[in-house]
Amino acid sequence: MKEGPDIAQIGALIGDPARAxxxxxxxxxxxxxxxxxxGTAGITxxxxxxxxxxxxxxxxxxxxxxxxxxxxxxxxxxxxxLLESLMGFAAHRGFTRHRTGPKDPALRKxxxxxxxxxxxxGVRMLDSLVAEEVITGAGDDLxxxxxxxxxxxxxxxxxxALTRSRRPVCRTCLDWSERRSHLAGSxxxxxxxxxxxxxxxxxxxxxxxxxxxxxxxKEFAKLFPLPA
Amino acid sequence: MKEGPDIAQIGALIGDPARAxxxxxxxxxxxxxxxxxxGTAGITxxxxxxxxxxxxxxxxxxxxxxxxxxxxxxxxxxxxxLLESLMGFAAHRGFTRHRTGPKDPALRKxxxxxxxxxxxxGVRMLDSLVAEEVITGAGDDLxxxxxxxxxxxxxxxxxxALTRSRRPVCRTCLDWSERRSHLAGSxxxxxxxxxxxxxxxxxxxxxxxxxxxxxxxKEFAKLFPLPA
DNA sequence: TTCATACTTCGATGCTAACCGAAGCATCGA
DNA sequence: TCGATGCTTCGGTTAGCATCGAAGTATGAA
Numbered sequence: 001m002k003e004g005p006d007i008a009q010i011g012a013l014i015g016d017p018a019r020a021x022x023x024x025x026x027x028x029x030x031x032x033x034x035x036x037x038x039g040t041a042g043i044t045x046x047x048x049x050x051x052x053x054x055x056x057x058x059x060x061x062x063x064x065x066x067x068x069x070x071x072x073x074x075x076x077x078x079x080x081x082l083l084e085s086l087m088g089f090a091a092h093r094g095f096t097r098h099r100t101g102p103k104d105p106a107l108r109k110x111x112x113x114x115x116x117x118x119x120x121x122g123v124r125m126l127d128s129l130v131a132e133e134v135i136t137g138a139g140d141d142l143x144x145x146x147x148x149x150x151x152x153x154x155x156x157x158x159x160x161a162l163t164r165s166r167r168p169v170c171r172t173c174l175d176w177s178e179r180r181s182h183l184a185g186s187x188x189x190x191x192x193x194x195x196x197x198x199x200x201x202x203x204x205x206x207x208x209x210x211x212x213x214x215x216x217x218k219e220f221a222k223l224f225p226l227p228a
Numbered sequence: 229m230k231e232g233p234d235i236a237q238i239g240a241l242i243g244d245p246a247r248a249x250x251x252x253x254x255x256x257x258x259x260x261x262x263x264x265x266x267g268t269a270g271i272t273x274x275x276x277x278x279x280x281x282x283x284x285x286x287x288x289x290x291x292x293x294x295x296x297x298x299x300x301x302x303x304x305x306x307x308x309x310l311l312e313s314l315m316g317f318a319a320h321r322g323f324t325r326h327r328t329g330p331k332d333p334a335l336r337k338x339x340x341x342x343x344x345x346x347x348x349x350g351v352r353m354l355d356s357l358v359a360e361e362v363i364t365g366a367g368d369d370l371x372x373x374x375x376x377x378x379x380x381x382x383x384x385x386x387x388x389a390l391t392r393s394r395r396p397v398c399r400t401c402l403d404w405s406e407r408r409s410h411l412a413g414s415x416x417x418x419x420x421x422x423x424x425x426x427x428x429x430x431x432x433x434x435x436x437x438x439x440x441x442x443x444x445x446k447e448f449a450k451l452f453p454l455p456a
Numbered sequence: 457t458t459c460a461t462a463c464t465t466c467g468a469t470g471c472t473a474a475c476c477g478a479a480g481c482a483t484c485g486a
Numbered sequence: 487t488c489g490a491t492g493c494t495t496c497g498g499t500t501a502g503c504a505t506c507g508a509a510g511t512a513t514g515a516a
Contacts, residue, residue: 004252004315004319004324004325004335004404004436005314005315005316005318005319005323005324005325005404006248006318006323006324006325007242007248007251007252007311007314007315007318007323008242008243008244008245008247008248008249009243009318009323010239010242010243010314010317010318010321010323011238011239011240011241011242011243011244011248011314012239012240012243012244013239013243014235014236014238014239014243015236015237015238015239015240015241015242015243016236016239016240016473016474017236018474018475019236020234020235020236020239021236023235024232024235033492033493034492034493034494035491035492035493043474043475043476044475044476044477045492045493045494046475046476046477046478046493046494046495046496047474047475047476048493049493049494049495050473050474050475050494050495051474053494058321059321065483067483067484067492068482068483068484068491068492068493069483069491069492069493070492070493078317078320079317082313082314082317083235085310085313086233086235086238086239086310087232087233087235088233089238089306089307089310090233090234090235090237090238091232091233092306093238093286093287095233095234095235095237095238096232096233096234097232097233097234107232126366126367130366130367135366136366137366138354138358138363138364138365138366138370139354139358139368139370139400139408139409140367140368140400140402140408140409141408141409142366142367172367172368174368176232176233180367180368180369181367181368181369208232244503244504246504246505261462261463262462262463262464263461263462263463271504271505271506272505272506272507273462273463273464274463274464274465274466274505274506274507274508275504275505275506276463277463277464277465278464278465278503278504278505279504281464293513295462295513295514296461296462296463296512296513296514297461297462297463297513298462298463457516458515458516459514459515459516460513460514460515460516461512461513461514461515462511462512462513462514463510463511463512463513464509464510464511464512465508465509465510465511466507466508466509466510467506467507467508467509468505468506468507468508469504469505469506469507470503470504470505470506471502471503471504471505472501472502472503472504473500473501473502473503474499474500474501474502475498475499475500475501476497476498476499476500477496477497477498477499478495478496478497479494479495479496479497480493480494480495480496481492481493481494481495482491482492482493482494483490483491483492483493484489484490484491484492485488485489485490485491486487486488486489486490
């Protein structure tokens with residue numbers, strides 16, 4: 001008896017408020033130091049260190065030493081997807097950490113989901129990519145079409161680099177605000193990077209929100225037209 | 229600051245071993261009494277009662293009084309999907325409640341995922357439905373085609389009853405053993421019910437495993453051929 | 457009415473884990 | 487070499503919560 005995976009351990013890891021705050025902060029995609037994470041969680045450095053080692057032992061985060069700093073980040077895409085789906089569930093049930101603040105609309109419009117674009121814009125982008133037949137497939141098995149590959153290359157995305165890695169190129173991620181899928185995977189990451197590199201959008205400091213510039217809005221609308 | 233949904237509360241709810249065991253038991257799809265749940269969790273009735281009221285307050289389960297029994301079940305499909313995705317994550321990281329037992333192969337082949345079919349057979353079924361163009365759509369936005377609707381009706385499924393409810397007809401659910409999607413939603417539920425009603429398969433007692441009969445295997449293979 | 461079953465509530469206990477102060481290690485700059 | 491910064495480890499405290507015994511409520515059967 002007691003067959004199957006043990007969800008209690010992961011639940012307990014995420015279930016502590018301090019750890020949950022750290023993980024949510026790391027959903028911003030940036031690697032953060034222990035001091036920064038302690039700050040966002042509102043705890044001392046010692047306590048944060050203890051939490052971080054637990055999260056690392058559980059495989060949720062990974063650390064990278066750089067000089068006298070230690071940068072922590074989510075271990076991989078799977079962790080990001082799991083956290084986003086948890087957020088979707090929580091948001092739908094009314095579990096919010098604070099009454100919805102002024103930043104909320106910006107977050108719902110466009111935000112970083114670990115390493116790709118989420119929110120209304122993220123969902124619209126996937127919709128458009130599917131309508132334009134850049135991406136096909138049902139369920140979670142998305143794949144890039146031949147014409148899609150051409151279009152992405154024309155945008156300046158190095159597809160050979162994406163396919164070389166073991167990570168899936170296209171994945172779906174359940175959006176917590178829209179309750180629909182947006183594009184994750186290495187292609188999703190590459191597209192967000194593209195937007196930021198071209199100056200079409202920029203990240204807000206201390207928030208997951210992504211703010212598009214005027215030309216960014218236009219280019220985005222041109223690249224990803226809404227299906228009629 | 230501290231924008232966004234609060235994942236800590238849900239994590240804490242799932243994070244207790246006793247509660248996690250109860251939830252996993254309820255993933256079998258059958259409504260269970262407090263006494264039964266206390267048994268599977270290995271705790272006394274009082275403790276179980278306390279846990280159950282917490283889970284209900286958190287919106288994870290719902291109860292239905294019937295005579296002097298109280299039957300508990302997962303609150304809705306969303307809870308099932310969340311738990312399954314948590315299990316997928318846990319299984320992938322090696323969080324198992326016991327070393328993989330003899331029941332494990334049967335579970336991986338075919339099992340109940342709250343109210344629909346999961347495991348190898350569940351994934352194969354969705355693959356086939358997509359290949360046969362019964363279901364189309366990318367990402368999580370699946371929909372039934374016209375020819376698909378005819379086929380389902382021919383099988384004896386009352387589609388009008390399915391569409392009448394507010395629940396989505398087709399949804400994807402990430403399979404923890406296969407790490408690919410299978411079919412959830414009211415159609416997924418109707419199909420599992422069909423298999424059981426026709427005697428093609430039956431549920432094992434005290435397990436999520438589903439065992440197909442000889443004719444059941446044949447009918448299943450005929451209805452859902454593997455894409456070439 | 458009376459007893460039995462199913463479950464909840466109350467109260468007390470005990471254990472775990474989050475927390476912080478203080479001290480210890482590692483890295484960098486001067 | 488020395489101090490400063492960033493982080494970990496250790497030890498002790500505290501608070502929360504899971505747990506169970508005992509008593510209370512509801513439903514059904516005799």
